[in-house]
Amino acid sequence: MANSISIASSHTSCEQCPIRGLPTFRDFSPEELSFVLRFRQGEHSADPGMAIIVEGENNPRLYTVLTGWGFRYKILEDGRRQILNYVLPGDMIGLQGNLMTEMQHSVEALTPMTLCLFERERLATLYREHPSLAYDITWIAAREESILDEHLLSIGRRSARERAAYLLAFLDLRARTSGIAKLGRPVTLPLTQQHVADTLGLSLVHTNKTLRKLSKLGLIRWLDRGCEVLDMEGLYQMAGWRPPAESRRPFI
Template structure:
């Protein structure tokens, strides 16, 4: 990992975790909270642009995003990058490495990130003693698969304008449910991130985003974009959104 530091002594107690205050996230029972507070070993602070996990690496830890934005990606031998999905508070990081032994993708911080650190070796204890939390981890993995299905459909069948609208609407919907936005509704993505997610050239991406801007749906700025009309993005994408309901976290 680059430009990161682990903090074992100063950390936010699980009982005071800000994620528990988010309506969209399912809170723990008393027994679950006690276990998770012992399961957590510290916090990892990562600077924007730093690598959190590297494809092919073995990690002794599993993480939960406490704050910030990140993304998962894979690269070809010549350096071309495909962004797979975006990570926000409450998301698990490194579950694939915990189950399969090594990471099949890399993870990079989009913004300054704080991660809760858990020991991978204790994951089996969680499955043995807390089936409700084990089900939550299974639910999170299944939800990730469902999201990737939707992304693949978008890349395979939507045109460039619809793809871009869907991606930005998807990220906005997730961020809105996690209460990440103020009135400005700013997403910290560059046009290169959009291009690497959609599989488009940077020139094609720029032209596509200008069309969305001309429709008054967003305002592109340095290091990100401001969402002006979320409903309009959904309409262009032909997507109905994520739906409501609580989701678990660990």
């Protein structure tokens, strides 16, 4: 795993940010946009396998994902990895570092990514002068907590087949609402079976058998590197889960 990200050769202006045009995200007011333009330091890129933040390190930066997929994880001393969640366009990375002296997890790029970079030291100014944006960050943190609640329920109480159905339905939906998937077109979830195993807390052998069962039922199609969801409703029913209704979500 590489341990750094690089400065992108080009920058996307906030006025032309692709996230702002998506119907699932709320836009900034003129005053908010003016502050975000000053708050933003630049744009960075990360190749697959690169570390964006590393557990145990102090990180002076905050990031918002502009394009691509990443994942957040922790590793035990013996090398076993637990993937906690996935990050997609609109998600904020590194907020925890503003509250803790060290990062308590790592984030790695799963695909090529671009990230907006923000000055962590100016976060206090955001809270003091822009309460609407401060509320947005609180909303983002609360949403992450609710997602982790559902992941914990899945690992603790769902069967292997139910866990896999939930995860793939959840990620397919997130890809569509974050703008990665084009309307009416299938999306390839860029996962290996090892990623799925490390997310579900299953062995690789058990994960392989579980995904084959879902494939035989016509719910998914497993590719060389990734997965296509063929029957979202079927995955919902198998997992016993439906996504909660959400209003337009904020981002910074």
